[in-house]
Amino acid sequence: MRHYIELRIESSDEEMAEIVTAFLSDYPFETFSSQPTDNGVTLSGYILHKEWQECRDEALTAIADYGTVVSETEIESQNWNATWEAESFNPVEVELCDGRTMVIRAPHHPMPNADTVDIIVSPQMSFGSGHHHTTRMMCRNIATIGELGRTLDVGCGTGVLSIAALKLGAESVDAVDIDPWSTKSAEEAAELNGLKEKMDILLGTVETVEGRTYDTILANINRNIILADIDSYVKALNNAGHLIVSGFLRSDVEAIESACRERGLSLVSELEEEEWVSLKFVNRE
Numbered sequence: 331m332r333h334y335i336e337l338r339i340e341s342s343d344e345e346m347a348e349i350v351t352a353f354l355s356d357y358p359f360e361t362f363s364s365q366p367t368d369n370g371v372t373l374s375g376y377i378l379h380k381e382w383q384e385c386r387d388e389a390l391t392a393i394a395d396y397g398t399v400v401s402e403t404e405i406e407s408q409n410w411n412a413t414w415e416a417e418s419f420n421p422v423e424v425e426l427c428d429g430r431t432m433v434i435r436a437p438h439h440p441m442p443n444a445d446t447v448d449i450i451v452s453p454q455m456s457f458g459s460g461h462h463h464t465t466r467m468m469c470r471n472i473a474t475i476g477e478l479g480r481t482l483d484v485g486c487g488t489g490v491l492s493i494a495a496l497k498l499g500a501e502s503v504d505a506v507d508i509d510p511w512s513t514k515s516a517e518e519a520a521e522l523n524g525l526k527e528k529m530d531i532l533l534g535t536v537e538t539v540e541g542r543t544y545d546t547i548l549a550n551i552n553r554n555i556i557l558a559d560i561d562s563y564v565k566a567l568n569n570a571g572h573l574i575v576s577g578f579l580r581s582d583v584e585a586i587e588s589a590c591r592e593r594g595l596s597l598v599s600e601l602e603e604e605e606w607v608s609l610k611f612v613n614r615e
Contacts, residue, residue, distance in 0.1 A: 334360075335382040336405050337375045339397040340367070345604050346396050347371040348462060352577065353392045356552060357385045360511055373397065379404060424466045426473040434465075434490060437522060449493050450522040452515065464576040467601040467608035468550050469494045471574045474599065474610070479545025482506070482566065484536050484559070485577075489516030489529070491548050496525050500546065504539050505531045536562045545571045550608075553582040557589055564593045567613045572598070576608035583607055 337354075341347040347364050350373055354362070359377045382402075390399065421435040421442075432447040442448050468491055472478065478500035483492040486505035495503055505516050513533050520526045532538045536559050545568050549556055556575050563573055573595060575586065580602065586609065587597055595611040602608075 333379045334376050334405050335379050336401070336403045337377065337382075337399065338401045338403075339373045339375070339393065340370060340400050341373060341397040342370045344371050347373045348604075348606075349579075350393045350397045351375075351462070352464075352552065353396070354389060356392075356555075357381075357389050358509055358511070372400070376405075422466070424469050426470060428473065430473075432469055432473075432494065434469075447494070447497050449490060449497065450519065451488050451490050451493070452518050452522065463603035463606040464550050464608060465490060467603060467606070468548060468574060468576050470601060471576075471599065471608050471610045472546075472548070473498055475546060475572050477545065479568075479571075480504075480543070481546040481548065482536075482539060482542075482544040484547065484549040484563075485551040485555070486516050486531070487512050487550075489519035489531070491550060492516065492529055493519055493523050493525060495546065495548065496528055497523070500528075502528050502530070504542065504544075505529055506534055506536060506538055508533070508535060535559070536566070539566065542566060543568050547571070547573045548575075549573070550576045553578040553586065556586055560589050560593060564595065564613070567595075569613060571613045573611040573613070574608065575611075576606065578607060579605050580607055583609065 339350055341350055351362050354375050358381045359375045362375050364371050364373045421433055421439050424432040426432055430447055433442045434449045434451060437450055472495050478495050481495045481500040481503045483503055483505045486492055486507045489505055492503040492505040507513050510533060513531050516531045520529045543566055547563050547567055567573055590611050596614050597609060598612050599610045
């Protein structure tokens with residue numbers, strides 16, 4: 331029996347809880363859930379005991395300004411996906427720029443209308459279900475590109491952005507993530523959406539696809555990883571190709587835009603929800 335740590339954190343409101351979730355998603359947590367309380371929002375995250383011991387100090391430092399840890403409890407393994415389906419997830423509707431609606435749903439939800447962009451996911455954690463601002467904004471930005479061509483999804487998570495890109499016209503998608511749980515979820519999503527043949531799902535970082543080039547690159551990660559990997563993105567991006575990024579706050583935009591501009595990328599558009607931002611760049615070189 332595998333043992334987990336249930337980490338419970340109190341945040342002042344839903345926005346702060348989402349920020350904490352974003353930080354913790356850089357570590358190997360397998361699921362998150364949140365519950366409103368009289369004092370704000372209590373966020374619960376679940377991670378293997380061994381992995382928590384390896385990243386505990388770093389993770390706690392990262393979230394110290396956004397929430398208060400109220401407990402760390404050791405528990406036995408359970409079916410996270412069943413818990414998620416029963417307690418957490420409702421279908422998410424995303425209004426696209428062309429007037430269409432994208433619906434991100436679980437397999438047990440009813441099928442939407444035929445003119446809806448239908449995305450089925452079976453996520454193991456809250457990022458990738460479409461509930462977070464950054465996922466929705468990434469989907470909206472993807473829908474603005476006329477020819478997505480060959481696409482790279484860095485930090486693919488549950489594969490929702492890969493599926494969105496394919497259903498919006500991408501020729502193929504390479505989906506990369508460092509977390510085996512995420513690549514497993516992405517494989518499930520590819521199967522659920524009938525797109526297995528168009529997705530190459532790889533365990534690793536952007537370096538895993540070194541030597542390949544793309545017309546569109548998607549990176550919904552965080553500021554530090556985007557800045558660390560920006561040279562790899564630019565190297566892999568074809569002329570006139572698009573880079574769409576999110577996973578960061580308004581305060582991070584200047585640093586990211588500057589790094590992209592220095593490498594020949596031009597900012598095309600910007601979306602913002604509750605201080606979260608998504609940027610779309612084009613490679614004009």
